[in-house]
Amino acid sequence: MAAILAPRRSAAILGLAEGLRRDSAEILRANGRDVAAATAAGLDAALIERLRLDDARVEKMAKAVEEIAAQPDPVGSVVDQNIRPNGLNIKRIRVPLGVVLFVYESRPNVTSDAAALALRSGNAIILRGGKESLHSNLAIGRIVRDAVTTAGLPEDAVQLVESTDRALLGGLLRRSGEIDLVIPRGGKGLITAVVDQARMPVLKHFDGNCHLYVDASAVAMPERVVEVCVNAKTSYPGGAVCNAVEKILFHEAAAGLIPAVCAGLAAKGVEIRGDESVRAAYAAAIPATEADWHAEYLSFRIALKVVKNLDAAIAHINLYGSRHTDGILTNDAAAAEDFTRRVDTASVMINASTRFADGGEYGLGAELGISTDKLHARGPMGAFDMTTTKWVVTGDFHCR
Amino acid sequence: MAAILAPRRSAAILGLAEGLRRDSAEILRANGRDVAAATAAGLDAALIERLRLDDARVEKMAKAVEEIAAQPDPVGSVVDQNIRPNGLNIKRIRVPLGVVLFVYESRPNVTSDAAALALRSGNAIILRGGKESLHSNLAIGRIVRDAVTTAGLPEDAVQLVESTDRALLGGLLRRSGEIDLVIPRGGKGLITAVVDQARMPVLKHFDGNCHLYVDASAVAMPERVVEVCVNAKTSYPGGAVCNAVEKILFHEAAAGLIPAVCAGLAAKGVEIRGDESVRAAYAAAIPATEADWHAEYLSFRIALKVVKNLDAAIAHINLYGSRHTDGILTNDAAAAEDFTRRVDTASVMINASTRFADGGEYGLGAELGISTDKLHARGPMGAFDMTTTKWVVTGDFHCR
Numbered sequence: 001m002a003a004i005l006a007p008r009r010s011a012a013i014l015g016l017a018e019g020l021r022r023d024s025a026e027i028l029r030a031n032g033r034d035v036a037a038a039t040a041a042g043l044d045a046a047l048i049e050r051l052r053l054d055d056a057r058v059e060k061m062a063k064a065v066e067e068i069a070a071q072p073d074p075v076g077s078v079v080d081q082n083i084r085p086n087g088l089n090i091k092r093i094r095v096p097l098g099v100v101l102f103v104y105e106s107r108p109n110v111t112s113d114a115a116a117l118a119l120r121s122g123n124a125i126i127l128r129g130g131k132e133s134l135h136s137n138l139a140i141g142r143i144v145r146d147a148v149t150t151a152g153l154p155e156d157a158v159q160l161v162e163s164t165d166r167a168l169l170g171g172l173l174r175r176s177g178e179i180d181l182v183i184p185r186g187g188k189g190l191i192t193a194v195v196d197q198a199r200m201p202v203l204k205h206f207d208g209n210c211h212l213y214v215d216a217s218a219v220a221m222p223e224r225v226v227e228v229c230v231n232a233k234t235s236y237p238g239g240a241v242c243n244a245v246e247k248i249l250f251h252e253a254a255a256g257l258i259p260a261v262c263a264g265l266a267a268k269g270v271e272i273r274g275d276e277s278v279r280a281a282y283a284a285a286i287p288a289t290e291a292d293w294h295a296e297y298l299s300f301r302i303a304l305k306v307v308k309n310l311d312a313a314i315a316h317i318n319l320y321g322s323r324h325t326d327g328i329l330t331n332d333a334a335a336a337e338d339f340t341r342r343v344d345t346a347s348v349m350i351n352a353s354t355r356f357a358d359g360g361e362y363g364l365g366a367e368l369g370i371s372t373d374k375l376h377a378r379g380p381m382g383a384f385d386m387t388t389t390k391w392v393v394t395g396d397f398h399c400r
Numbered sequence: 401m402a403a404i405l406a407p408r409r410s411a412a413i414l415g416l417a418e419g420l421r422r423d424s425a426e427i428l429r430a431n432g433r434d435v436a437a438a439t440a441a442g443l444d445a446a447l448i449e450r451l452r453l454d455d456a457r458v459e460k461m462a463k464a465v466e467e468i469a470a471q472p473d474p475v476g477s478v479v480d481q482n483i484r485p486n487g488l489n490i491k492r493i494r495v496p497l498g499v500v501l502f503v504y505e506s507r508p509n510v511t512s513d514a515a516a517l518a519l520r521s522g523n524a525i526i527l528r529g530g531k532e533s534l535h536s537n538l539a540i541g542r543i544v545r546d547a548v549t550t551a552g553l554p555e556d557a558v559q560l561v562e563s564t565d566r567a568l569l570g571g572l573l574r575r576s577g578e579i580d581l582v583i584p585r586g587g588k589g590l591i592t593a594v595v596d597q598a599r600m601p602v603l604k605h606f607d608g609n610c611h612l613y614v615d616a617s618a619v620a621m622p623e624r625v626v627e628v629c630v631n632a633k634t635s636y637p638g639g640a641v642c643n644a645v646e647k648i649l650f651h652e653a654a655a656g657l658i659p660a661v662c663a664g665l666a667a668k669g670v671e672i673r674g675d676e677s678v679r680a681a682y683a684a685a686i687p688a689t690e691a692d693w694h695a696e697y698l699s700f701r702i703a704l705k706v707v708k709n710l711d712a713a714i715a716h717i718n719l720y721g722s723r724h725t726d727g728i729l730t731n732d733a734a735a736a737e738d739f740t741r742r743v744d745t746a747s748v749m750i751n752a753s754t755r756f757a758d759g760g761e762y763g764l765g766a767e768l769g770i771s772t773d774k775l776h777a778r779g780p781m782g783a784f785d786m787t788t789t790k791w792v793v794t795g796d797f798h799c800r
Contacts, residue, residue: 002742080784082763088752090762097774098744180774201775224797231799329797340792341476342402344498352488352795361800362490362791363482374497374580375601376776379791384480391762391779392740395752397624397729399631400761 001124001157002096006073008151009119013069015147016116020062023143027058030139031108038132046238051106051132061109067365068116074387075122089394094387096122098180101172102368103128103194105186108136113366115144115158121386124157126172126179130186131164138162169197176200183381185369203377203385205370207296207322208242210354213313213339214261215330216253225257225329230264232327232353239270239300242370243325243357246297248304249313250278255306258282262304270300277306293320310335314342321345324372325357325379346372346379401524401557402496406473408551409519413469415547416516420462423543427458430539431508438532446638451506451532461509468516468765474787475522489794494787496522498580501572502768503528503594505586508536513766515544515558521786524557526572526579530586531564538562569597576600583781585769603777603785605770607696607722608642610754613713613739614661615730616653625657625729630664632727632753639670639700642770643725643757646697648704649713650678655706658682662704670700677706693720710735714742724772725749725757725779746772746779 020027031053038048079092100123102114111127118125129137141160149155161168173182176199183203184194191204212232218225232245250258258281262272266284273292274285285304292303293316307313317326327349328339336350347357357380359367364382371377377385420427431453438448479492500523502514511527518525529537541560549555561568573582576599583603584594591604612632618625632645650658658681662672666684673692674685685704692703693716707713717726727749728739740748747757757780759767764782771777777785 002744003738084761084763088756088761201773203775221797227799228797235800336794338403340790344402345790347791347793350792350794352793352798353800355800356488356793356795356798357791361484361488362793363484373601374788375603378789379492388774389778390740390745391747391757392750393747393752393756393762394736394750395756397621397628398752398756399627400635400753400755 001122001154004122004153006075008153009073009122010069012147012151012153012157013065013116013119015150016112016119016144017062017065017069019143019147020058020065020112020140023139024055024058027136027139027143028053028055030135033135034133043132046240047106047132051108051136053108053136057109061112064109064360064366065112065116068113068120068383071120071365071383073120074384079389086398087396088398091392091394092389093392094384095390097386097388099124099126099178100386101126101128101179101182103169103182103184103186103190105130105190106132108133108140110185111137111140111160112144114368117366117368117383117386118158119148119153120383123386124159126159126161128161128169128172129164134164173197174199183368201376203369203371203373203381205242206372208244208324208370209247209294209296209320209322210243210245210324210357211247211249211317211321211326212245212349212354213249213307213310213317213326213328214251214254214257215310215328215332215335216251217332217335218329219254219256220331222257222260226260226264228329228351228353229261230268232355233265233270233302234268234300235353235355240298241355242296242298243354244298245354246295246302247293247320248302249307249316250304251310251313252277252306252308255281258304258306265302268300270302273301273303275305278304296322310338314339318344322372323374324370325349325354327352327354346370401522401554404522404553406475408553409473409522410469412548412551412553412557413465413516413519415550416512416519416544417462417465417469419543419547420458420465420512420540423539424455424458427536427539427543428453428455430535433535434533443532446640447506447532451508451536453508453536457509461512464509464760464766465512465516468520468783471520471765471783473520474784479789486798487796488798491792491794492789493792494784495790497786497788499524499526499578500786501526501528501579501582503569503582503584503586503590505530505590506532508533508540510585511537511540511560512544514768517766517768517783517786518558519548519553520783523786524559526559526561528561528569528572529564534564573597574599583768601776603769603771603773603781605642606772608644608724608770609647609694609696609720609722610643610645610724610757611647611649611717611721611726612645612749612754613649613707613710613717613726613728614651614654614657615710615728615732615735616651617732617735618729619654619656620731622657622660626660626664628729628751628753629661630668632755633665633670633702634668634700635753635755640698641755642696642698643754644698645754646695646702647693647720648702649707649716650704651710651713652677652706652708655681658704658706665702668700670702673701673703675705678704696722710738714739718744721745722772723774724770725754727752727754746770
């Protein structure tokens with residue numbers, strides 16, 4: 001794969017987009033089997049909804065793949081370069097990681113997203129999806145293989161594991177000599193199982209205990225604050241998404257906004273918890289406990305707190321947060337800059353809903369997941385994060 | 401530390417360089433105690449030589465620190481930026497990792513190098529040196545602390561562990577909530593012990609089984625090939641360094657160079673092993689076994705092999721190499737490009753001695769070590785590799 005240049009990889013990605021459109025009937029047929037099996041098994045309605053494909057969703061898959069095809073190719077791009085006094089040319093370039101194992105759960109669109117991102121970054125990828133979406137994944141996998149071989153790439157550049165046997169996955173996770181990286185994407189059970197068994201590096205996403213901090217200056221913009229807070233909590237059905245806001249901190253000078261924010265949230269059916277100051281402003285709030293500040297609810301529940309100032313907000317987020325996504329609502333540029341510098345998080349949102357923390361929204365076309373690790377990749381991971389670097393030193397038979 | 405801007409960190413680094421020069425007598429006195437203790441304990445002469453400081457070496461330490469002070473600050477530099485169709489500004493910037501634990505062995509200059517690199521990258525660092533250099537490290541540590549406090553930084557920005565107790569180190573390695581990364585630098589025993597105990601990510605350097613491939617086209621430049629091969633093997637005393645070449649592969653059309661290369665190596669006292677083709681060209685070569693192709697000798701020993709072509713050379717290096725440093729000697733630009741793209745290694749050397757794989761030689765001022773990992777950092781690690789990224793999303797109260 002390392003020898004295959006960008007245009008051929010782009011051709012394979014575009015071929016995949018075409019294939020998804022051309023064979024959408026076949027994908028929908030296979031998906032129908034998965035949905036029927038999930039329904040018969042009595043799976044959760046939200047899970048079945050995530051599993052289900054229709055014409056519009058297949059078209060969206062093709063569009064995401066096309067967006068990835070249009071991205072600048074990361075392979076070979078120069079990170080830095082300098083000529084040393086002795087004339088040596090020292091260059092650091094981006095190169096593929098090698099072989100990536102991607103372990104994921106129910107949504108079938110992730111199969112085409114991951115294949116396209118691997119092709120864009122010049123990696124070989126092994127896709128191991130969940131058993132609920134096996135037929136959908138097999139159908140998409142056949143289209144990927146067609147596109148890969150038609151473009152003249154090795155047919156195993158993208159491999160779909162055709163079994164969801166756990167022992168087989170355990171075997172793959174021990175092959176550190178052949179697999180350079182594993183990325184698990186899904187629920188906490190899946191991620192913990194992969195971390196425990198993997199002998200190779202893991203890039204992962206744990207909690208999303210996301211915060212918004214309402215700065216003193218935001219008091220001048222009550223409607224906009226309410227709108228962003230409500231959007232950050234409720235725009236995904238049931239709040240069951242990692243980038244939904246779980247905590248809102250109010251500067252004490254902005255505590256006057258609490259009733260309006262609570263009314264907005266309550267109107268959407270959100271359960272509100274709060275510290276004493278919040279309860280003084282909104283009597284219906286349930287008392288928040290220490291456990292609340294640590295919790296990722298993944299539901300229509302939220303906890304609110306009043307803090308003395310920006311420093312206290314930053315200290316709270318750095319202590320309780322999960323380093324996923326944390327934002328500030330303010331019209332004070334200095335406060336925004338200070339918050340950005342000092343909050344230890346993958347994504348800082350300045351006057352934007354936490355819900356934007358997403359590879360598609362960031363222009364990555366799609367994402368392999370959102371890393372809450374600090375090493376190698378942080379936040380939404382796209383093709384760039386599937387590369388490493390290589391130093392290239394060019395001399396004229398230089399000796400040291 | 402994240403709130404402290406580049407000029408104050410630069411002032412602390414320059415203060416360290418000044419302090420090293422000002423208090424060199426104190427450093428040398430402390431170093432004398434370490435050298436006397438090491439001599440009394442009957443330690444290896446090479447180890448004592450690495451431990452010993454003199455005026456010239458202290459001046460070299462100060463110069464390395466000044467070079468780091470002059471480097472562009474990585475913190476806040478923009479990795480990429482785009483404005484989305486909805487007007488959101490998406491930026492990825494470099495930020496410090498947080499707290500780095502650095503565990504290293506005998507050379508005292510590493511103490512000032514590591515302190516300066518941590519300050520350049522905005523990290524707090526915990527320095528845990530070897531027991532042989534404890535007095536030298538304590539003296540340098542006092543100068544670091546002076547420079548840090550004089551510049552108005554938190555006094556614990558650089559902490560030197562004043563005990564070399566192994567249980568204490570074991571305790572630090574369990575503190576994954578407070579330490580973001582550990583970098584061990586030293587012998588294989590140290591690195592294995594750290595990897596086994598650490599609960600946080602580790603960046604490490606294992607073997608340096610480095611290769612040079614002599615391409616067919618190099619046959620036209622026999623003297624230059626001999627010069628680079630001999631330099632790569634012998635320029636460090638005893639060959640006891642990770643970037644010394646351990647294997648030389650000859651294209652079969654360049655096998656005519658074998659006698660001259662062997663003569664040059666033998667004249668320096670290098671023991672030569674070889675496959676049958678090498679032994680046909682140089683009868684004194686000892687037969688090489690399968691174990692030789694895997695070995696990192698770290699001594700004046702080398703193994704040579706004839707390969708059919710560039711593809712065979714790349715396949716051999718990717719199979720047996722340690723992904724540290726691998727080079728090609730050629731005047732064929734296409735061969736150099738193909739080799740660069742397909743060899744899976746941290747540093748590719750084109751017509752240069754493998755001995756250049758070093759932070760100082762690459763312009764990093766110094767290095768924390770040479771990573772043979774592929775994730776996060778690869779090859780010589782300087783201030784840049786002690787940073788991670790943060791996404792900064794700026795909106796106008798955007799909702800999704």
